[in-house]
Amino acid sequence: MWRDALLVAGKDLRIEARSRVATNQVAPFAVLVLVLFAFALDPDRGLLTRAAAGLFWVAVLFSALLAVQRAQTVESGEGTGDALRLSGLDPAGIFLGKAGAVVVQLFALELLLGAGVVVLYGVDPAGYAALGATAVAATLGLAAAGTLYGALATGSRGRETLLPLLLLPAVAPVLIAATRASEAALGIGGLDVAPGDWLALLGVFAVVYVAFGVVAFGPLMEEE
Amino acid sequence: MDAVVRLRSAVCLLGRFPALAGVDLVVARGETLLVAGANGAGKTTLLRALAGLVPVVAGEASVLGYDLRRDRRGVRCRVGVLGHGPALYDDLTVADNLRFWSRAGGAPAAVLSGALARFGLDGRLADVPAARLSAGQRRRTALAILVARAPELWLLDEPHAGLDAAGRNVLDDLVREVTAAGATVVLASHEPDRAAALASRTVLLAGGRITEAGPFPAGLVGEPPRAEPVHVA
Numbered sequence: 001m002w003r004d005a006l007l008v009a010g011k012d013l014r015i016e017a018r019s020r021v022a023t024n025q026v027a028p029f030a031v032l033v034l035v036l037f038a039f040a041l042d043p044d045r046g047l048l049t050r051a052a053a054g055l056f057w058v059a060v061l062f063s064a065l066l067a068v069q070r071a072q073t074v075e076s077g078e079g080t081g082d083a084l085r086l087s088g089l090d091p092a093g094i095f096l097g098k099a100g101a102v103v104v105q106l107f108a109l110e111l112l113l114g115a116g117v118v119v120l121y122g123v124d125p126a127g128y129a130a131l132g133a134t135a136v137a138a139t140l141g142l143a144a145a146g147t148l149y150g151a152l153a154t155g156s157r158g159r160e161t162l163l164p165l166l167l168l169p170a171v172a173p174v175l176i177a178a179t180r181a182s183e184a185a186l187g188i189g190g191l192d193v194a195p196g197d198w199l200a201l202l203g204v205f206a207v208v209y210v211a212f213g214v215v216a217f218g219p220l221m222e223e224e
Numbered sequence: 225m226d227a228v229v230r231l232r233s234a235v236c237l238l239g240r241f242p243a244l245a246g247v248d249l250v251v252a253r254g255e256t257l258l259v260a261g262a263n264g265a266g267k268t269t270l271l272r273a274l275a276g277l278v279p280v281v282a283g284e285a286s287v288l289g290y291d292l293r294r295d296r297r298g299v300r301c302r303v304g305v306l307g308h309g310p311a312l313y314d315d316l317t318v319a320d321n322l323r324f325w326s327r328a329g330g331a332p333a334a335v336l337s338g339a340l341a342r343f344g345l346d347g348r349l350a351d352v353p354a355a356r357l358s359a360g361q362r363r364r365t366a367l368a369i370l371v372a373r374a375p376e377l378w379l380l381d382e383p384h385a386g387l388d389a390a391g392r393n394v395l396d397d398l399v400r401e402v403t404a405a406g407a408t409v410v411l412a413s414h415e416p417d418r419a420a421a422l423a424s425r426t427v428l429l430a431g432g433r434i435t436e437a438g439p440f441p442a443g444l445v446g447e448p449p450r451a452e453p454v455h456v457a
């Protein structure tokens with residue numbers, strides 16, 4: 001399973017490196033979202049700083065949609081779906097590989113957006129350990145849920161519009177928990193809650209969706 | 225002589241439509257079987273069913289010893305399918321595509337260069353993204369992937385389509401070579417003259433049934449009866 005996961009993740013990342021869709025489209029889109037939030041809330045710099053964590057994770061969420069959509073699109077070429085089923089690769093490995101490639105892209109994006117939040121929103125970075133743990137748990141959850149719902153939407157008519165409808169409500173807990181954990185780590189937002197509580201929620205979400213994806217991805221691949 | 229494929233009254237549904245409506249077929253190891261038939265006769269569905277990609281919902285179906293009614297996944301890594309689509313990642317190069325699919329199937333790395341060279345894909349062409357290939361070159365790449373994976377059962381759907389004269393000759397030589405080595409080939413084609421020259425036997429598929437079948441190889445036991453009417457709800 002792990003060998004297959006590495007093979008699929010390597011293939012997906014190589015495709016992204018060659019096509020440059022992540023760097024030329026997804027990353028600029030994410031930065032654009034941050035900039036537009038800054039334009040909309042600029043007169044109230046304090047509000048922008050207080051809302052920075054939520055705006056950051058909303059930008060990550062929208063970008064994750066594009067990354068997941070892209071990860072599914074590369075498998076929609078003529079015959080590639082059948083070829084994957086015939087390849088002998090473990091479906092669980094395929095799921096982990098595809099989710100892993102999305103994780104790598106989202107981490108890179110979060111670093112970029114993190115710098116953007118510091119520059120554009122005037123946030124003072126703090127609580128690096130808690131922020132890092134939040135990013136890891138939230139990204140794993142987003143990538144796992146996105147890959148699972150992406151496979152579910154594949155083959156459906158209008159899958160491009162179906163995916164956001166399926167995914168956004170499902171990952172709302174990630175948005176809420178990641179925002180609160182980030183606010184707690186940064187000392188903004190005024191909530192007196194330790195980031196550990198929200199981190200635990202993120203961890204449970206990630207574990208549940210990774211486990212569910214490992215089990216369910218095979219049957220989903222069989223759906224035509 | 226053992227049978228690689230055994231179908232008895234096999235039924236496959238596409239939605240609620242019986243694309244295969246009671247197919248009886250036995251294919252022996254080392255045989256090259258041509259499946260002829262008009263558009264919509266069920267040729268592609270038959271090949272996909274043999275690959276374990278389409279469920280057989282009634283009748284009996286066994287491929288390479290796997291009962292497709294019970295386990296249609298097990299057989300997949302032992303068959304090779306050349307379908308209508310080349311199954312290539314457009315952003316990866318020819319060599320990258322070959323490397324990925326070969327590793328996925330557990331093929332040794334040593335066979336890759338030979339597979340590329342066989343179809344004239346070595347040299348500069350190996351580093352060209354699949355998106356920039358012509359239809360014939362994409363077909364050659366798909367064939368090179370099959371060669372690297374060395375399946376026991378080759379399922380070729382319109383294999384000559386898109387290939388130039390040289391490519392067709394290479395393909396014909398390949399089919400003869402793999403069957404001589406003990407592999408089995410089932411091919412569907414609209415070009416009976418070209419394909420029949422390769423085939424050791426031809427069957428005609430019409431309306432999801434085999435309506436005409438050539439003689440079965442000597443020594444093959446369990447020859448299937450003629451198709452009986454099958455009613456699918």
